[in-house]
Amino acid sequence: MSDTVDAEDLALLATGFEAAMAEETRPAETDQALFDLGWAELLSAAPSQGAATAFRALGTTNSAAGLLDDVVANALGIGISPQTCVVFPAPHQAEAPAHPQGDAMVVDGLVSARAEGATTAVLAVEANGDVSINSIDAGLLQGPVAGGVDPGRAYRRLSVEIPADALVPVPTSGSWESAVAAARTALAHQLLGGARWMLAEARQHAVDRAQFGRPVASFQAIRHKLAESLVQIEGAASVAEACLDDPDPLLAALAKSLAGQAAATTATHAQQVLAGIGFTAEHQFHYWLKRMLVVDTLFGSASSLPAEIGHHLLSRGTVPRLIQL
Amino acid sequence: MDPETFRRDLGAWLDDNANELAPPYEGAGSMDEQMAHYSHVKRSLYDAGFGRYGWPESVDGLGGSPLLRAMVGEEINLRGLCDPNPWTMIEVLVPTVIGFARPEVAAALVPPFLRGDEMWCQGFSEPDAGSDLASLSCRAAKTDGGWLVSGQKIWTSFIQYAQRCVLLTRTGEPNSAHRGITALLVDVDSPGITYSPIETMHGRLDFAEVHYDEVFVPTERLIGEENGGWQVAMDILPYERSTTFWHRGALLHRRLSDLVAQLVANGDRSDTAARALGHAFQSLVAFRSRSRDTQHRLADGQQLGVETSIDKILITSAEQQLFGAVRDLLGGVVEFDDDIDAAMWRTDYLYSKAAPIYGGTAEIQRNIVARRLLDLGPES
Ligand SMILES: Cc1cc2nc3c(=O)[nH]c(=O)nc-3n(C[C@H](O)[C@H](O)[C@H](O)COP(=O)(O)OP(=O)(O)OC[C@H]3O[C@@H](n4cnc5c(N)ncnc54)[C@H](O)[C@@H]3O)c2cc1C
Numbered sequence: 001m002s003d004t005v006d007a008e009d010l011a012l013l014a015t016g017f018e019a020a021m022a023e024e025t026r027p028a029e030t031d032q033a034l035f036d037l038g039w040a041e042l043l044s045a046a047p048s049q050g051a052a053t054a055f056r057a058l059g060t061t062n063s064a065a066g067l068l069d070d071v072v073a074n075a076l077g078i079g080i081s082p083q084t085c086v087v088f089p090a091p092h093q094a095e096a097p098a099h100p101q102g103d104a105m106v107v108d109g110l111v112s113a114r115a116e117g118a119t120t121a122v123l124a125v126e127a128n129g130d131v132s133i134n135s136i137d138a139g140l141l142q143g144p145v146a147g148g149v150d151p152g153r154a155y156r157r158l159s160v161e162i163p164a165d166a167l168v169p170v171p172t173s174g175s176w177e178s179a180v181a182a183a184r185t186a187l188a189h190q191l192l193g194g195a196r197w198m199l200a201e202a203r204q205h206a207v208d209r210a211q212f213g214r215p216v217a218s219f220q221a222i223r224h225k226l227a228e229s230l231v232q233i234e235g236a237a238s239v240a241e242a243c244l245d246d247p248d249p250l251l252a253a254l255a256k257s258l259a260g261q262a263a264a265t266t267a268t269h270a271q272q273v274l275a276g277i278g279f280t281a282e283h284q285f286h287y288w289l290k291r292m293l294v295v296d297t298l299f300g301s302a303s304s305l306p307a308e309i310g311h312h313l314l315s316r317g318t319v320p321r322l323i324q325l
Numbered sequence: 326m327d328p329e330t331f332r333r334d335l336g337a338w339l340d341d342n343a344n345e346l347a348p349p350y351e352g353a354g355s356m357d358e359q360m361a362h363y364s365h366v367k368r369s370l371y372d373a374g375f376g377r378y379g380w381p382e383s384v385d386g387l388g389g390s391p392l393l394r395a396m397v398g399e400e401i402n403l404r405g406l407c408d409p410n411p412w413t414m415i416e417v418l419v420p421t422v423i424g425f426a427r428p429e430v431a432a433a434l435v436p437p438f439l440r441g442d443e444m445w446c447q448g449f450s451e452p453d454a455g456s457d458l459a460s461l462s463c464r465a466a467k468t469d470g471g472w473l474v475s476g477q478k479i480w481t482s483f484i485q486y487a488q489r490c491v492l493l494t495r496t497g498e499p500n501s502a503h504r505g506i507t508a509l510l511v512d513v514d515s516p517g518i519t520y521s522p523i524e525t526m527h528g529r530l531d532f533a534e535v536h537y538d539e540v541f542v543p544t545e546r547l548i549g550e551e552n553g554g555w556q557v558a559m560d561i562l563p564y565e566r567s568t569t570f571w572h573r574g575a576l577l578h579r580r581l582s583d584l585v586a587q588l589v590a591n592g593d594r595s596d597t598a599a600r601a602l603g604h605a606f607q608s609l610v611a612f613r614s615r616s617r618d619t620q621h622r623l624a625d626g627q628q629l630g631v632e633t634s635i636d637k638i639l640i641t642s643a644e645q646q647l648f649g650a651v652r653d654l655l656g657g658v659v660e661f662d663d664d665i666d667a668a669m670w671r672t673d674y675l676y677s678k679a680a681p682i683y684g685g686t687a688e689i690q691r692n693i694v695a696r697r698l699l700d701l702g703p704e705s
Binding site: 203206207214215217218219220222223224226227228230231234235236238239241242251254257258261305306307308309310311313314315316317318319321322323324325 | 328332392395396399403571578581582585586588589594596598599600601602603604606607608610611612613614615617618620621635638639688690691692694695696698699701702703704705
C-alpha cells in the first residue's frame with residue numbers, strides 16, 4: 001500500500017481541515033486554504049487514507065469544498081490544483097459524463113462549485129465502450145447559476161454541447177474504474193460524517209427536550225430510531241474503512257451504497273426526533289439533509305447501486321469473498 | 326501458529342478429506358443424522374489438530390489465536406460440511422467455562438466437548454423469564470456438598486443430545502434479580518431432570534422444556550461465584566456474538582452464492598433480482614466487516630461487551646434480507662416445492678425468523694444500543 005502517513009500527522013491534518021472547512025468562506029477560498037494546509041501532498045502520499053480524513057470532515061462540517069475534483073483527478077493520475085475541476089457523472093450514475101454526437105460532444109453530468117472559478121476541466125468521454133480522459137477550457141462549462149435543493153450549492157447539473165475539437169487528450173495512469181472507486185470511497189466517508197453529525201444533533205435534542213414530564217429520549221420509539229441509525233452507520237463505516245486497505249471497486253460500490261442508506265435512515269430518524277424545530281429553516285439540520293440528498297446521487301446512489309452490484313454478481317455467477325479475517 | 330499458514334493447511338486438509346467429511350445424507354438430514362455427523366466432523370478436526378487450535382493447553386488445546394477457531398468454522402460452513410447450530414454451543418459456552426469454572430473441572434470436562442464426543446446445552450430461559458432473564462426463578466438450594474435444583478427451563482437447545490448444561494439458577498431471595506443468580510455446570514443424566522422436546526415451526530426438535538426436581542449438583546460444579554451468575558451470563562453473551570456469528574456469516578455467504586447460481590440457472594437477470602441480491606449482499610458485507618473487526622478485537626485480548634449488540638442486529642438483518650430475497654425471487658419454491666433443494670431453502674427461510682428472537686431479541690438489542698452506546702439515559 002502506498003498509504004503511509006502516521007496516525008498523529010493525520011489527526012493533526014484532520015483538525016486543520018475541519019477548522020478551515022468550518023470557516024464561512026466561499027468554496028474557492030476553502031479549497032485554497034486546504035491546499036495551503038497540505039491537501040495535495042496528503043493525497044499523493046496517502047490517497048485513500050487522506051481522502052477519507054478530509055471527506056469525514058466535509059461530512060461533519062457540511063463544507064462545499066471541491067475536494068471530489070481532486071480525488072478523481074488524482075486517481076486518474078492527473079495533477080491537481082484549486083483551478084482544476086472535474087465533470088462528474090449524471091445523478092445516480094457512474095458512467096463517463098460525455099459522449100460524441102457528430103462533431104459535438106454531449107455533456108450530461110454534474111460539476112462542483114469549483115467549476116465556477118476553474119481554468120481547466122477534466123472530462124471523461126465514453127465512445128464505443130472505451131473511456132478517454134480529456135482536458136477542456138473550464139470556460140466552456142459555464143451555465144446557469146446553480147439552483148437545486150442544496151443552499152450550499154456544492155454541486156450543480158451540467159448539460160451542454162461543446163465542439164469536439166475543444167478536447168485535448170490527457171495522459172493518465174489510473175483507469176476511470178479506479179477513479180470511480182476512489183470517489184465512492186471518499187463520498188462514503190462524507191456521507192457517514194454527515195450521518196454522525198445528524199445523529200449527534202438528534203441525540204442531544206432527545207436528551208434535552210422534555211415532554212410529558214420526562215426527556216423524549218426516555219421513549220422507546222425514539223430510542224429505537226436512534227439505535228437503528230447508529231447500527232447502520234457502524235455497519236457502513238466498517239466497510240468504508242475496509243476500502244482503505246482494499247481498492248476492490250466492488251467493495252467501494254458497497255461502501256457507497258451502505259453509507260447512502262445509513263445517511264438516509266439517519267436523516268429520516270433524526271428529523272422525526274427533532275420534529276417541529278427540525279423542519280425549520282432556522283435549525284441547521286436541513287443543510288445536512290439537503291447536502292446528503294445531493295451527495296447520495298454522486299457516482300451511484302443508495303437506490304441505484306444495489307441493482308448495479310446485483311447485476312455484477314449475476315454476471316460473475318458467484319459471490320466474491322470480500323472481507324477476510 | 327500464523328493464521329495465514331493455518332488457513333492454507335486447513336484448506337488443503339479439508340480438500341484432501343472432502344469425501345470423508347461430507348454429510349452422508351442428502352439435504353438437511355434428520356436431527357439424529359445431523360448430530361452424528363457433527364460429532365464426526367468435530368472428531369476428525371480434533372484428531373487432525375485443527376480443532377484444537379485457538380483453545381488453551383489447560384483444556385487440551387494447542388493454543389494460538391481465537392482467529393484460528395473463527396477460520397475453522399468459516400471453512401466448514403463455506404463448504405457446507407456441517408450445520409453450524411450444534412457447533413455454536415462450544416463457541417458460546419467454553420470460553421466462559423474456562424474463565425469461570427474451577428480449572429480442574431474445565432480440564433476434565435471441556436476436552437470431550439471439543440472432541441465432539443459430547444454436547445452441552447444452555448439452560449437460561451424460563452417460561453416466565455425470557456427477555457427479562459434476571460427474573461428467573463429456577464431455584465438452587467444449598468445442601469450437603471452442593472445444591473438441589475428445582476424448577477423449570479424452556480427453549481433449552483440440544484438437551485436431548487447433551488451431557489452437560491450451563492444452568493442459571495436462583496440462589497438469592499426471589500426478588501434478588503441479577504444479584505441472586507448462580508451458574509452451575511450440571512450433568513444432564515442427573516436424577517431428577519426430565520425434558521420433553523418442542524417442535525419448532527421449521528419442523529425440528531431443536532429445543533425442549535426441562536424440569537428440574539431436586540437435582541443434586543456438587544459444589545465443585547459452581548461456575549464463577551455463588552450469586553455471581555449474572556456476571557457469568559454477561560460474559561457469555563459477547564462470545565455468542567463473535568466467533569459463532571462469523572461462522573454463521575460464512576453460511577449466509579454460501580447460501581447467497583447458491584441463490585446467485587440458482588438465478589443464473591433460471592436465466593433470471595432482471596433488475597428486480599439484481600436489486601434484491603445487491604441489498605442482501607451489502608447487508609452481509611456490512612455484517613462481515615463489522616464482525617471481522619470484532620474477531621480481531623477478541624484476538625487482541627480486548628474485552629468484548631455491549632458493542633457486539635450491533636453485530637447481532639447486523640447479522641439478523643443480513644439473514645432476513647437474504648432469505649427474504651430467496652422467497653421473493655425463486656417464484657414459489659419456498660411455498661410449494663418439495664425437492665431437496667426446496668426443502669433446504671424452506672428450512673433456511675423459516676429459521677431466519679428466529680434470528681431476531683434467540684440470543685436476545687431485536688428489541689432488547691436496540692434497548693442496549695440506546696442505553697449503553699448512545700447514552701440516552703433510562704427508559705420511561
Ligand atoms: C431457535 C431458538 C433457540 C433458543 N435456544 C435457547 C437456548 O438454548 N437456551 C435458552 O436459555 N434460551 C434459548 N432460546 C430462548 C431465547 O433466548 C428467548 O426466546 C428470548 O430471550 C426471548 O424470550 P421470550 O421468547 O420469552 O420473549 P419475551 O421476552 O416474552 O418477549 C416477547 C416480545 O416482547 C418484547 N420485549 C420484551 N421485553 C422488552 C423490552 N424491555 N423492550 C421492548 N420489547 C420487549 C420482545 O422483544 C418480544 O418481541 C431460544 C430461542 C429460539 C427462538
